[in-house]
Amino acid sequence: MSKEPCFGYRYDLNGGSLSSSPTESYDVYIGFLGRRKHLLRRFVKWLQAELQIQGITSFISYTNRRSNEEDRNVSMAAMISAYVILIIITEDTFSDPCWIDELGGFVNERNFLPIFFNFGKFPDLVEYIKEAKEGKKVWNGLGGFHSENWQSVADWIQMLKLKLEAYAGNWRDCISEAVIFAGKKLGRKKVVKKVKQWKKWSRNEEFLFPRNKSFVGRKKELDELELRLFGYIEEREDLELATTSSGKGCDGGLSRKGKEPIEYNISHNIKGFACVTGDPGIGKTELLLEFAYKLRSRYKNVLWIGGETRYIWHNYLNLLPILGIDVGIKEERHNTTDDYLRTFDNLEIEVIRRVKKELTRGIPYLLVIDNLENSKDWWKDRSIMEFLPELGKDTHVIISTRLEEVVMNSSPMRLLPFSLSEAMSLMVPGSAENFPEDDDICALRLIFERLNGITLGISIVQAILLELHMSPEKLLRSINRMPYNITLNKELSTGGGYNKVLIQLVHFCLLVFNLVDKSRNLALRMVKASGWFAPSPVPIPLLVSAAFKIPIQNSHHHKSWKWRLRQITSFGNCTNEDIMVQKASSMLVRFHMAKRCTKDGFLHFNDIIRLYLQKEHFKSGVFAMVEAVNLNASLSLPYNYDHIWEACYNVLTFDAEPTIIELTPSEFISFAKRHVIPLAMKILSTSCYHTCAMELLRRSTEKLELVESLLFADQAHRSVCWWLNTEFDPLIYRELVLLKADHLELRAKIMCIGGSFDIGEELYMKALRIKEVFLGSNHSETTPTQEIMGKLLIKEPETTSSETSNTGSFSQ
Incomplete structure (x- = not known):
């Protein structure tokens, strides 16, 4: 086609003005026309920003037959200079007569990609336009000026070798495909690889939890x-x-x-x-x-x-x-x-x-x-x-x-509670016909009222009725017999008071877990251990490791429960640990004590469940969690980072809170070597948690100094710690002091990063003195510290004392 294209009215998505001088060349030209600004504007702006973040320049042109000469020339120059042309076709595109002539000119362009945008009223436009009979009808519906030209548009669409369709459910995929197209045509292999990696990540790791297929209402x-x-x-x-x-x-x-x-x-x-x-x-x-x-x-x-x-x-x-x-x-x-x-x-x-x-x-x-x-x-x-x-x-x-x-x-x-009708439909498995008795309906209504509409409680009730084949009236009697002898944190309060029924439901589920597998109590012990992990997904192997460190709880149950409990999960005499763990994990999920994550092998526990377990099962759970983390957790595995931090919160003293558990010197040395030092080093190498790293090392150093002072305390002070009755071990003392030197040296490095060179120099000096005493001046671990001290003394920064004092509120 020999006619001059009608591109020209330049469009600024941010409301500013664009340069009228077409002096720049662009990688991609984006043309569009449409009245639905709230959708189209968002889509085009996203497309342009995505190209820009990949290092691809683009020019946006709002195509309009009323464009003036100057705008037309600017857009024409940008289109000619661009190597890739993206045209966003909307319903309004076919109402402009210029497009009928111009679209055909791009058919044979190898670097041209049309994007059909939101044909909501005409979802089958591309198919309809190919058919002569239906094509004319749809064309008139779109408000075309020259309905006799529908055949040329149909021919044009038939000749398209590549096109994209953007609708409500695929904007993300459409834009990523457009960027991949531009990257391939421009020879940007890194762009293509980066976008494909992002698409893989979004499919597998974007969400923490899978979608709830049974979600209703709201x-x-x-x-x-x-x-x-x-x-x-x-x-x-x-x-x-x-x-x-x-x-x-x-x-x-x-x-x-x-x-x-x-x-x-x-x-x-x-x-x-x-x-x-x-x-x-x-x-x-x-x-x-x-x-x-x-x-x-x-x-x-x-x-x-x-x-x-x-x-x-x-x-x-x-x-x-x-x-x-x-x-x-x-x-x-x-x-x-x-x-x-x-x-x-x-x-x-x-x-x-x-x-x-x-x-x-x-x-x-x-x-x-x-x-x-x-x-x-x-x-x-x-x-x-x-x-x-x-x-x-x-x-x-x-x-x-x-x-x-x-x-x-x-x-x-x-967010308000479910209505009674919605809650009844959730609590009753199948339909209300399963419980025709008036007593059952009244029991469900009473349970709902006592729960104050809490969705978690409703889900647990539904699971109990389904798994145990228990009538609502019997469940209500069982709930009333459950103990309620703990004082929970006010964060659990609902409706101005503690929700007694929810706590009793959780206690009832724990009793069920105990009765199902009396020999090992794996499901029950997994729940007890979960209360002390971080509020993030817990790796099942780590959870099981902690669970096996919690004592087995023996309990008696009524004979009438036996036939019901057999139908939940039959552990029997299973000796295969993997199968046993799978069954226990499945039981926790079915009873809504835990939720599965998108990553296989992880469970997540509700905060209400965690808080209940912390109050009810105090010492056994926290000891098991810290020991499991100390022996099995690795920073290289997903989510272990949070659980190592949680173990540090329990072992060390943070924010004037009392230490939850006390470790022996050898246990604490092992914990600090395996987790405190690697955690601080990972923080320095990958992120800016400098405040967190410094506080972690400071608390750990204080703990080491406390243990060191107690080792040399007299017999009267030794009674404050149970482990001080053991004999003094010089090897443990030597290992403890050298670990303290490592702490001081790492803290000094962090202080230098923050600009506090005077504090950093003093910490380095303390570490150097310890190493020289216990290792010698010529030891391979002492020499690097000596070299750093030499550099600090020679290359002292040119800053005033006032500037140094403002570099942070950290003490030595």
């Missing part, structure tokens, strides 16, 4: 979340959020083409942000999980963060490799004057800034902070708002919490 809550984040519900295009000019909900309702608004509690809402509150066990995590799975294609990634107080900072920094941010500290970075002025606070603020920058580059992410326990970070007392990207942009944020208010000027979405 339709209104899911719609409300979509409204809060997007301002509209895509599946119902006649519904949009009624907003003021400021972008905030004016009346908390939906406009519906002149009809009365549908009421949703979204007044004073910040677009792109939602906070879900509710009682423990009400189903907040399940709601967020279902929403994330349902709308995952609208985001590049779902970034799931556990909001537990001690771990939110760790979990936040786990986003660094996912977002492609490298913040590892290398030795060479200390060669410039600017690096001497770096502090721990500055390093961590820089990491937060880089994460927030990645989340606001035009690529949409869904950031989910689940089970936020405190509005401030435990380590540095930072507000949670410091971690969040700018709200109202492409990245959306959802928080689930028991807190009433997290973000100012944003009303939380309170």
Whole structure:
């Protein structure tokens, strides 16, 4: 075709102005036309940002027949210079007569890729247009100016060798395929490899938990979340959020083409942000999980963060490799004057800034902070708002919490209990016809009322009725006989008081586990051990290792239970440990004591279950957990990192809390060598947990010094520790002191990274003196420390004492 193309009206997705001078050349040209700005604009902006992050430049042109001469020339020059051409075809594309002439010109272009975008009203347009009879009908429906030209468009579509279709459920895949296409045509092999690796990761590791196939209800809550984040519900295009000019909900309702608004509690809402509150066990995590799975294609990634107080900072920094941010500290970075002025606070603020920058580059992410326990970070007392990207942009944020208010000027979405009818449908296996007796229906209603609608309790009831074939009336009598003799933390309170029935249900399940397998009690011991692991997925081998260290609990049961218990899981005389572990794990999942993870071989336990077990089974569980971690955990395995940290919290003294367990000197030396030192070194090499690493080493050093002082204490002071009755062992003392030197040397290195060279020099000197006394001046482990001390004395940084004093609040 010889006509001049009609491309030209340049479109800025951010609302700014573009240069009118076509002096640059671009790798990719993106052309589009469409009226559905809220969808099309988001898609095009995402596509451009994805290309940009891969190092591919692009030019965006909004195709319009009313384009002026100057804009047409700029777009024409950009299109000619581009090596790859992506044209996004919408319903409006076929209403512009220029397109009928121009689309055919790209048919034989080897570097041309059309993307058919959201033909929602005409899902079979591409197929219909090929048929003469149906083609004319559809063409007229699209508002084509020249209906007689439908045949040329049909011929054009038939000649296409490659095309993509973007619809509500595949945006993510469509954009990734477009980037792969551009990477291949441009010869960027690294781009293609990187995108394929990301696709593999998103398929296998994006979500912590699999989708709940039995999820029911919550339709209104899911719609409300979509409204809060997007301002509209895509599946119902006649519904949009009624907003003021400021972008905030004016009346908390939906406009519906002149009809009365549908009421949703979204007044004073910040677009792109939602906070879900509710009682423990009400189903907040399940709601967020279902929403994330349902709308995952609208985001590049779902970034799931556990909001537990001690771990939110760790979990936040786990986003660094996912977002492609490298913040590892290398030795060479200390060669410039600017690096001497770096502090721990500055390093961590820089990491937060880089994460927030990645989340606001035009690529949409869904950031989910689940089970936020405190509005401030435990380590540095930072507000949670410091971690969040700018709200109202492409990245959306959802928080689930028991807190009433997290973000100012944003009303939380309170999750209410299920209705009685919904709860009955969940509790009764199959249908209500299974329990025709009035006593059974009354028992179910009474259990529901006592549970205050807690979803976790309802699920446990359903599992008991299904697995034990027990009538609701008998279950109610059994629940009433369960003990309730513990005082739980107020975090378990629902409705102003402790939920007695939920705790009794958990106790009932533990009794069932004990009766099913009296010889080993594996399922029961696995549950008891789980209470002391970190609030993250637990590797089943690690959990089993801890379980075998918990004593077997013998108990008597009524003979009438025998026939029911045989139907749950028959352990019998099974001697195969793998089969035994599989059966025990399956039982925990079926009774909702644990949840399976997307990674095979992991279980996750609800916080309510963990807190109950911590209060009920105190010493045996924590000792078993620490011993199992000390012997079996490895930093190279997934999620072991959190459990090693949890073991450190239990062994060391943090935040003025009493030490939970006491280890012997040899046990603590083994623990510090296997976990404390490697954990601190991993932090330094891969991330910016400098505050955490320094505090960990400081607490461990204090513990070593305490043990050292007790070893030389008189007999009167020896009674404070049970292990001091043993004879003094000089080999253990030597190993302990050298381990202390390793701690001091690693702490000195961290202080130098933070800019506190005077403190670092003093710590290095202490470590050097210990090594010279116990190893000698010429020992292979002493020489490196001497060399570092020499460098510090020769290359002393040119900083004032005031600057040094501001580098952190860490003491020696």
